[in-house]
Amino acid sequence: MEExxxxxxxxxxxxxxxxxxxxxxxxxxLIPILQKVQExxxxxxxxxxxxxxxxxxxxxxxxxxxATFYNQFRFHPPGKYPIKVCMGTACHxxxxxxxxxxxxxxxxxxxxxxxxxxxxSIERVACVGxxxxxxxxxxxxxxxxxxxxxxxxxxxxxxxxxKEIEEKRRKKDGSE
Amino acid sequence: xxxxxxVDGKALQAEAGSNLLEVCLENGITVPNLCHLPxxxxxxxxxxxxFVELEGIDAPVxxxxxxxxxxxxxxTDTDRVRRLQRSALRFLLSVHDVDCKNCHANHHCALQxxxxxxxxxxxxxxxxxxxxEPEVDDDHPFIRHYPNRCVLCERCLRTCHDRHGHxxxxxxxxxxxxxxxxxxxxxxxxxPCQSCxxxxxxxxxGALVLKTG
Ligand code: SF4
Ligand code: SF4
Ligand code: FES
Ligand code: FES
Numbered sequence: 001m002e003e004x005x006x007x008x009x010x011x012x013x014x015x016x017x018x019x020x021x022x023x024x025x026x027x028x029x030l031i032p033i034l035q036k037v038q039e040x041x042x043x044x045x046x047x048x049x050x051x052x053x054x055x056x057x058x059x060x061x062x063x064x065x066x067a068t069f070y071n072q073f074r075f076h077p078p079g080k081y082p083i084k085v086c087m088g089t090a091c092h093x094x095x096x097x098x099x100x101x102x103x104x105x106x107x108x109x110x111x112x113x114x115x116x117x118x119x120x121s122i123e124r125v126a127c128v129g130x131x132x133x134x135x136x137x138x139x140x141x142x143x144x145x146x147x148x149x150x151x152x153x154x155x156x157x158x159x160x161x162x163k164e165i166e167e168k169r170r171k172k173d174g175s176e
Numbered sequence: 177x178x179x180x181x182x183v184d185g186k187a188l189q190a191e192a193g194s195n196l197l198e199v200c201l202e203n204g205i206t207v208p209n210l211c212h213l214p215x216x217x218x219x220x221x222x223x224x225x226x227f228v229e230l231e232g233i234d235a236p237v238x239x240x241x242x243x244x245x246x247x248x249x250x251x252t253d254t255d256r257v258r259r260l261q262r263s264a265l266r267f268l269l270s271v272h273d274v275d276c277k278n279c280h281a282n283h284h285c286a287l288q289x290x291x292x293x294x295x296x297x298x299x300x301x302x303x304x305x306x307x308x309e310p311e312v313d314d315d316h317p318f319i320r321h322y323p324n325r326c327v328l329c330e331r332c333l334r335t336c337h338d339r340h341g342h343x344x345x346x347x348x349x350x351x352x353x354x355x356x357x358x359x360x361x362x363x364x365x366x367x368p369c370q371s372c373x374x375x376x377x378x379x380x381x382g383a384l385v386l387k388t389g
Contacts, residue, residue, distance in 0.1 A: 050361065059342045059343065059344065059346075059359075060344070060359045060360075060361055061342075061343060061344050061345060061346035061357075061358070061359040062346060064346060064348060064357070064359045065346035065347055065348060068348040068349045068350075069349065069350050110309075
């Protein structure tokens, strides 16, 4: 699935294009420039990767080869509700993989991807530091411990309810 | 300068500094290998199959990285060597979708030859099979890639580099997720691939195939 750039993203990309023009174009600048791009855009869309390749005059394949090697780079925009499934040792032995699969199935995306409406994204993360609650998943910054397949379903219901409450509040605020 | 070395008890003549693996192969001595491409330096030594033992050196060494020297004594068929080679092959097969009937490389596949030579079954017992998704990479307009047949020998991309100075092919990801991928800017960029296809020819298994029609 390739996401289209939003108008804001296109604007940021244009800005970046102007600003990297002044940057050194040595090959050793590859990672710092990618980091700078991701910092501004939140991910590396194909347009941005191409821009970096052109700036450094290296083949696109080389930029991708480096960028895909590092976990810090992502190729899909983060969702509004980023879901992070812990794959640390404790969570791994308590079935973290199964939890991940449940999220993937529910949202019909793979780990590292984002739903088309950009509401949800899934990624695997290393130990988040509360192994006693394994297996653990994070939705945004909120920790959900002792995850189970049934809880995955419950989580989405909760998010839905939360969204509706927010929606109502917004409407109320608007009518006041 | 010509030097004399002994391989499996046989005295061989070779040019000093030439590649030990190549010298063995040229003299009809079978040494398993997947990633070596004669003439393309440096060898990536990625497949870990071409081990031999050198007298005077403790551990087996990859013959593709050894320059021959005078008086060298080499053994290619020792227990230690075969154990290493069998393990390497078994690990390769543990990330392989063995389905030879439906593979165009059937009967001319380096993995099949190696399995026969090393007496290893194509389905490695005792190892779980880990496969990648998607099964088929159809991104390239002319070349289809099967990641679960690929042995990551890099012969395709090194050959492409050697011919064209650069390559749209690259290793992507890392660890178990490493795959060969094609990153062409636009379909036009991939146009030359149709008449070249050197990567397809050099693949030792059935991981690359030219799309027809
Ligand atoms: S690549 Fe070789 S071993 Fe693998 S399926 Fe094809 S013929 Fe069989
Ligand atoms: S596609 Fe073939 S030549 Fe390329 S790395 Fe895989 S096995 Fe080797
Ligand atoms: S391993 Fe998951 S929280 Fe530590
Ligand atoms: S041929 Fe020597 S490591 Fe592959």
